[in-house]
Amino acid sequence: MVLPMTDRLYYHDSFLYDFDAEVRDIIDAPRPALILDRTAFYPTSGGQVHDTGWITSDANAKFRVTEVADMEDGRVVHYFEAERDFDKAALQPGTRVRGQVDATRRRDHMQQHSGQHVLSAAFLRLHDMPTVSFHMADDYCSIDLDTPTLTKEQIESAERLANEIILENRGVDIRFVTREEAGNLGLRKLPPTERDELRLIDIRDFDLSACGGTHVAQTGQIASILLRKTEKVRQGWRVEFVAGQRAVATARRDFSTLTETAALFSAHIYDVPQQARKSLDEIRTLRKQREQSQEELAAAQAAALLAETAEVSGRKLVVRTLADRDLNFVKLLAQKLTRLSPHAVALLATTSPQPSLVFAQSAGLPLDMGALMKETMTKLGGRGGGSKDLAQGGVPSADGIDSALKAIAEKLMA
Numbered sequence: 001m002v003l004p005m006t007d008r009l010y011y012h013d014s015f016l017y018d019f020d021a022e023v024r025d026i027i028d029a030p031r032p033a034l035i036l037d038r039t040a041f042y043p044t045s046g047g048q049v050h051d052t053g054w055i056t057s058d059a060n061a062k063f064r065v066t067e068v069a070d071m072e073d074g075r076v077v078h079y080f081e082a083e084r085d086f087d088k089a090a091l092q093p094g095t096r097v098r099g100q101v102d103a104t105r106r107r108d109h110m111q112q113h114s115g116q117h118v119l120s121a122a123f124l125r126l127h128d129m130p131t132v133s134f135h136m137a138d139d140y141c142s143i144d145l146d147t148p149t150l151t152k153e154q155i156e157s158a159e160r161l162a163n164e165i166i167l168e169n170r171g172v173d174i175r176f177v178t179r180e181e182a183g184n185l186g187l188r189k190l191p192p193t194e195r196d197e198l199r200l201i202d203i204r205d206f207d208l209s210a211c212g213g214t215h216v217a218q219t220g221q222i223a224s225i226l227l228r229k230t231e232k233v234r235q236g237w238r239v240e241f242v243a244g245q246r247a248v249a250t251a252r253r254d255f256s257t258l259t260e261t262a263a264l265f266s267a268h269i270y271d272v273p274q275q276a277r278k279s280l281d282e283i284r285t286l287r288k289q290r291e292q293s294q295e296e297l298a299a300a301q302a303a304a305l306l307a308e309t310a311e312v313s314g315r316k317l318v319v320r321t322l323a324d325r326d327l328n329f330v331k332l333l334a335q336k337l338t339r340l341s342p343h344a345v346a347l348l349a350t351t352s353p354q355p356s357l358v359f360a361q362s363a364g365l366p367l368d369m370g371a372l373m374k375e376t377m378t379k380l381g382g383r384g385g386g387s388k389d390l391a392q393g394g395v396p397s398a399d400g401i402d403s404a405l406k407a408i409a410e411k412l413m414a
């Protein structure tokens with residue numbers, strides 16, 4: 001049995017949002033879905049994403065259409081929201097239904113897709129760069145251009161020409177021709193399908209492409225095209241763009257982001273890059289100054305600690321918990337202590353922000369700081385270790401650090 005193909009109403013009228021149809025088939029699994037004799041719903045294909053909307057039965061049961069897809073046999077499947085809402089009895093084959101396409105979503109798709117045709121033609125005319133693919137996402141669209149290079153000037157000139165074509169409000173016609181006829185028309189792109197009849201989108205005196213998508217009736221309805229990110233891809237260059245309301249929404253979002261950033265700098269939005277550069281330079285300078293100050297402070301503190309610590313059995317044992325210094329400073333202090341004196345053993349700790357311990361000895365002393373740290377970590381429930389001369393560890397709580405250091409010091413002094 002040959003199943004009749006779905007009559008695609010959108011082929012002839014992209015602005016048809018309401019239509020009547022008859023149920024041909026119900027599909028249960030894997031998701032509830034419906035096949036109609038005719039439809040204005042666009043199924044995902046040719047880079048354009050599907051429509052959404054509603055299907056209402058005679059019995060007034062309303063179903064939300066969440067996805068529309070093409071089947072290999074030429075029929076169009078309308079998928080519904082959820083199984084629980086699916087009333088099979090209301091949609092038996094032969095039932096008359098009314099379809100309503102979400103017009104806002106459809107208009108957006110028309111703006112993006114027609115915008116793509118104009119943009120692709122502009123890149124081809126100006127820079128001899130053919131479009132090899134088109135992708136439509138929820139927030140932006142992209143085309144891949146077959147070109148090894150793409151300059152800022154080429155991007156801007158294509159954007160300018162595309163917007164001029166929009167401003168000229170050229171007619172966009174739908175034409176049907178045979179494949180043979182199409183061969184002599186100089187199409188921008190011939191489809192790979194074997195179909196005898198081709199549907200052409202004709203942007204008057206500017207672009208002629210075979211395409212099954214939904215398009216505006218006049219280029220002015222695209223409203224505007226804004227080119228965004230470009231990036232090198234395997235086949236050439238990818239150009240992201242937004243058209244129509246999306247272009248306005250994107251520009252609005254950019255402006256809000258920039259305004260918020262400019263307020264942080266108390267600057268005009270166009271001065272933000274300069275201000276950001278200045279701030280980064282300042283941060284770099286301050287970071288360097290801070291490092292130097294820390295070095296000097298650690299050296300001074302180490303010298304003071306060594307001066308006040310008596311040497312016992314050829315060893316200067318420095319035991320300190322620093323509440324207001326981070327681990328980096330404590331390590332720096334340990335380093336200074338063991339370099340300034342050949343006999344120093346440092347048992348240091350910090351309680352904030354992360355309770356940590358650092359043990360160090362001057363090079364050549366016989367103790368094993370790594371082993372001592374492991375032993376201490378076992379007692380305090382932390383993790384750490386290190387070499388013979390320098391070790392560090394982190395503990396879950398500052399409680400017990402002082403008593404642990406005291407116990408080690410007593411053991412070392414014994």
Ligand SMILES: [Zn+2]
Binds near residue numbers: 210212
């Ligand atoms: Zn197209």
